[in-house]
Amino acid sequence: MEGGSLYAYALRRVLISLPLLLFSSMIVYALVHFAGDPLRDLKGRNPPVPEAVLDARRSALGLDKSLPEQYWNWLTGIVSGDFGPSIKGIDIGQDLQVRLGVTLRMVVLAMLIAVVVAMLVGVLSAVKQYSPIDYTATLLGFLALSMPVFWLAALLKEFLAIRLNQAVGKTIVYTVGDRTPNLEGSFFDKLPNIAGHLVLPTIALAAVSYAAWSRYQRSSMLDVLNSDFIRLARAKGLSKRRVLVRHALRCALIPITTVVALDVGAILGGAVITERVFAWHGMGEMLLTSVNDQDVNRLLAWLMVSAVIVVLFNLIADLLYAFLDPRIRYA
Amino acid sequence: MSARHTLGRMLPLVLALSLGAAACGGSSAGTAAPGDGEPVKAKVGGSITYAADQEPTGFNQLTSKDSGTSVVNVMQGVLPAVFKTHPDFTVQLDEAFMDSAELTKDDPQTITYKIKAAAKWSDGVDISAKDFEYLWKASNGTNKKFDIASTTGYEDIASVTGSDADKTVTVVFKTKYADWKSLFGALLPAHYMTKLPGGLEAGFNTGLDKGFPLSGGPFKIGTYKPTDSLTLVRNDAYFGPKANLDSVVFRFLPESTTQPDALKNGEVQLIYPQPQLDLVAAVKAIPGVKSQTSFGLSFEHIDFNFKTPGLDDPAVRKAIAMGLDVDSMLKRTVAQFDDSVKPLGNRIYVNNQKEYADNAGPYGKADVAAATKLLDDAGYAKGADGIYAKGGKKLSFRFSTTAGNALRETQGELFKVQMKAIGIDIKIDNSKAPILFGERLPKGNYDIADFAWVATPFATSNKSIYSTDAGQNYGKYSNPDVDKMFVDANLILDDGKRAEAFNAIDKKLWDDMVTVPLYQKPTFIAFSDKYVNIADNASSEGPFWNVGTWGLK
Numbered sequence A: 001m002e003g004g005s006l007y008a009y010a011l012r013r014v015l016i017s018l019p020l021l022l023f024s025s026m027i028v029y030a031l032v033h034f035a036g037d038p039l040r041d042l043k044g045r046n047p048p049v050p051e052a053v054l055d056a057r058r059s060a061l062g063l064d065k066s067l068p069e070q071y072w073n074w075l076t077g078i079v080s081g082d083f084g085p086s087i088k089g090i091d092i093g094q095d096l097q098v099r100l101g102v103t104l105r106m107v108v109l110a111m112l113i114a115v116v117v118a119m120l121v122g123v124l125s126a127v128k129q130y131s132p133i134d135y136t137a138t139l140l141g142f143l144a145l146s147m148p149v150f151w152l153a154a155l156l157k158e159f160l161a162i163r164l165n166q167a168v169g170k171t172i173v174y175t176v177g178d179r180t181p182n183l184e185g186s187f188f189d190k191l192p193n194i195a196g197h198l199v200l201p202t203i204a205l206a207a208v209s210y211a212a213w214s215r216y217q218r219s220s221m222l223d224v225l226n227s228d229f230i231r232l233a234r235a236k237g238l239s240k241r242r243v244l245v246r247h248a249l250r251c252a253l254i255p256i257t258t259v260v261a262l263d264v265g266a267i268l269g270g271a272v273i274t275e276r277v278f279a280w281h282g283m284g285e286m287l288l289t290s291v292n293d294q295d296v297n298r299l300l301a302w303l304m305v306s307a308v309i310v311v312l313f314n315l316i317a318d319l320l321y322a323f324l325d326p327r328i329r330y331a
Numbered sequence B: 001m002s003a004r005h006t007l008g009r010m011l012p013l014v015l016a017l018s019l020g021a022a023a024c025g026g027s028s029a030g031t032a033a034p035g036d037g038e039p040v041k042a043k044v045g046g047s048i049t050y051a052a053d054q055e056p057t058g059f060n061q062l063t064s065k066d067s068g069t070s071v072v073n074v075m076q077g078v079l080p081a082v083f084k085t086h087p088d089f090t091v092q093l094d095e096a097f098m099d100s101a102e103l104t105k106d107d108p109q110t111i112t113y114k115i116k117a118a119a120k121w122s123d124g125v126d127i128s129a130k131d132f133e134y135l136w137k138a139s140n141g142t143n144k145k146f147d148i149a150s151t152t153g154y155e156d157i158a159s160v161t162g163s164d165a166d167k168t169v170t171v172v173f174k175t176k177y178a179d180w181k182s183l184f185g186a187l188l189p190a191h192y193m194t195k196l197p198g199g200l201e202a203g204f205n206t207g208l209d210k211g212f213p214l215s216g217g218p219f220k221i222g223t224y225k226p227t228d229s230l231t232l233v234r235n236d237a238y239f240g241p242k243a244n245l246d247s248v249v250f251r252f253l254p255e256s257t258t259q260p261d262a263l264k265n266g267e268v269q270l271i272y273p274q275p276q277l278d279l280v281a282a283v284k285a286i287p288g289v290k291s292q293t294s295f296g297l298s299f300e301h302i303d304f305n306f307k308t309p310g311l312d313d314p315a316v317r318k319a320i321a322m323g324l325d326v327d328s329m330l331k332r333t334v335a336q337f338d339d340s341v342k343p344l345g346n347r348i349y350v351n352n353q354k355e356y357a358d359n360a361g362p363y364g365k366a367d368v369a370a371a372t373k374l375l376d377d378a379g380y381a382k383g384a385d386g387i388y389a390k391g392g393k394k395l396s397f398r399f400s401t402t403a404g405n406a407l408r409e410t411q412g413e414l415f416k417v418q419m420k421a422i423g424i425d426i427k428i429d430n431s432k433a434p435i436l437f438g439e440r441l442p443k444g445n446y447d448i449a450d451f452a453w454v455a456t457p458f459a460t461s462n463k464s465i466y467s468t469d470a471g472q473n474y475g476k477y478s479n480p481d482v483d484k485m486f487v488d489a490n491l492i493l494d495d496g497k498r499a500e501a502f503n504a505i506d507k508k509l510w511d512d513m514v515t516v517p518l519y520q521k522p523t524f525i526a527f528s529d530k531y532v533n534i535a536d537n538a539s540s541e542g543p544f545w546n547v548g549t550w551g552l553k
Helices: A003-034 A051-060 A067-079 A092-127 A132-146 A149-168 A187-225 A228-235 A240-268 A272-277 A283-292 A296-324 B004-010 B069-075 B129-139 B199-206 B256-264 B277-284 B314-323 B326-332 B368-377 B406-421 B433-443 B459-466 B480-489 B495-511
Strands: B023-026 B047-052 B083-085 B091-093 B098-105 B110-115 B157-163 B168-173 B219-225 B229-234 B247-252 B289-304 B388-390 B396-400 B425-428 B448-454 B515-528
Touching: A003 A067, A003 A296, A067 A296, A092 A132, A092 A187, A092 A240, A092 A272, A092 A283, A092 A296, A132 A187, A149 A187, A149 A272, A149 B256, A187 A240, A187 A272, A228 A240, A240 A296, A272 A283, A283 A296, B047 B256, B091 B098, B129 B157, B129 B168, B256 B277, B277 B289, B277 B515, B289 B314, B289 B406, B314 B368, B314 B406, B326 B406, B326 B515, B396 B406, B406 B425, B406 B448, B433 B448, B459 B480, B459 B495, B480 B495
Parallel strands: B047 B247, B396 B425, B396 B448
Antiparallel strands: B023 B289, B083 B091, B098 B110, B110 B168, B157 B168, B219 B229, B229 B247, B289 B448, B289 B515
16 A cells, blocks of 8 residues: 555545534534433522523523524534533533543553454454354353343452452442542652552453453455465365464454444444443543433533544554555555 | 432431430441540540542632542541531531621621630631621622521521630621521631632632632641542641541442442441441441441431422322331331331431421321221222222322432332322332432432432521422422421521420421422441441531541551
8 A cells, every 4th residue: 555545545534524523513412402401400500590590501601592603603612612601600621531541541452452352353353263262252242142241340349359359358340430539749650559440440340351352353354264375275284273373363353353343433432331430530421411401512622532542443444454455455 | 408319328327326316236246336425535646547439629628629529528627616516416506616696686697606725727827807797798698609508597697706716706697597506517718718829709609629728627637649549647736635546548449349349348447438238237247347227317207399280189098108108118128237227207207306206106006997088088080900099080190219229219119019009100210319419300300209308407498398489399388387487497506495396397398298208318337346436427517526526546
């Protein structure tokens, strides 16, 4: 693949995504607008909130303007990096920054573990098809796939945190949050605490992703192993290891690359249930709370960031395609 | 008083230990709550982590933006208040802060407040009449630029004057305000507030969005990490008894199902979730944890829409109330985790208020014969399907409550069965809380609704529910006599006579069958038994009303 055509392709993909982002923001803005009155909470209070206060709040939030006007103000603001006012008075930019960091911390390790284990197990299952290893891997995969995250979380909390901590006589694995509040000391002092908070959500998130990915990897590897060029490679007398690693695995990685890239993009927008059950204040929680509060600017900030991440990871998936399969060219 | 969705999150508390209404569980029973007695002696030092279900939206609880529970809980130990509502719902002077606050003249109503000489903000400036004056001016509604949560009471004040080096405050009312003890419940330092950037109004409205460096209470705000936690630290400059604990950490855990495990694992030491059967059972099984179920000011009720054809007939409303079996409804719902809950026979006062009188009479006792007789006498006739009708119009109504709230959904199903027994057809038509409270109730888009009201000890707040065209009179009930009775009751400054007047209003509301109160909602607090003096309190004060006395054994 030539560098020039790659850049042109990437640029074209980014440009195509812009109207998509614009359109989706319009739809979401309108949906939230018609979902109800964002000031309903204030209006239901007793003693009643003075009408002048409601008017002022309406004006400050731009709710006294028409829907197109409100949307236009948001759109022009976002271009200059202003996410607009939040109904709950939250600094949306800062909120996004913090939450994205939290979600990243939770997701990166889990995804790494899931990818490595899924690839190993998937390949092994394919190579040893219908062996006890394959059956065991299949059973574990479907078990993880069918187990709801909240249930897995409950089991992990009870057996891998509470009982373990009781057995060792101190808290080494935690059930909520990404660190103990007011944690002090050097990075290495904090590390056990941070790692102790990471254990359960990482396992929960990795288990779910691993389950799906290992099945993809197995299936894809089986397809490749049964293809003509692998038979040819074997017929030419190449070693088993060389056939597997240099020829089969490289091709079998193409479908899983797409799936992983798309999944990671979506998860970075918030592993909603995992964040919720382990009380991590990430992007998933931002989505839930902004919908609940009808905080349209905060919801749109989430949408924009999540959409950009998804577009970016789709692009990465496409580019990795070319890297893994030299036959692919971008025109 | 407010619908459950707003102040519902306040989870009002009752320290019912002294009244015998509380049920304590956990590893040991009920020694933790000091109630209105003397606090137990505690060690000085240590910290407690509270699982807060919401993050504060700012730090000025007087603004409409920040008047929610999340802010009130944090500022309870930070801002001085003239009166505090105690767990038994009595309103008592904060004697650490005030020498006295008394009605010194009936006409014009005049209150004289005497502030303790030692009372100072943490920066050394006296807490004075200037702070009272600042609060009044911000809250009286004349300057529309203040984002004030409520003008109630402050709008009736004519003047606030300082004397004796501003340690005596004389407040003169232009209109009598019987619940004057509800005023000046969270004073702000005028000397600090008026110098905030952006000017007087902006300083008040948004100046405390990021924090509040001063304190007039046992604690001050230490660190605040948005989305993660907020820490209160001891205010060593506090003029009253010093706090026992070094710090109180509010850890933001919005998902209540995470709280029992966090408590069990020692990651938090205090939780205050909405009680649910499985959650209460899980917490009670944790060793080393004390728990307490209480019944507060929040109460569940059946609300009638007077604009619905059929329900505009008092005979129909009374028949419904007659046929209702409140006791059975309790046994199948809330009594399952605390059987001390009782039917509520008053919509102004709750069971454990001293002013309470059971005015329910024959209603809520499943008297099917009396209910059907009422309908027969009113000219309704039972059809072949067993449903009463008049003029070809069947008695068929929608029952609406918050979808997803298992307890209320069960109440709806029970209500439906009970009404069928008296020949009234009920169709369940529930909505999610935001829709029910934000749209359907205010727009009158319901026939019969089941939700909670959250009262304060100040009965005049009921005016906005039962007066003609009042903001929370969702059912559009109107009786000029009741309107006048509310106005008159608010002018009675004698507590005993005022209670009589409000009970007379409640009887009138029963006569008109405006609503059917069902029961007080339970609240649930649980904490590590290493701590003392933590107690449930049902008023808007919340669980932090006595945070200064909390400590380790």
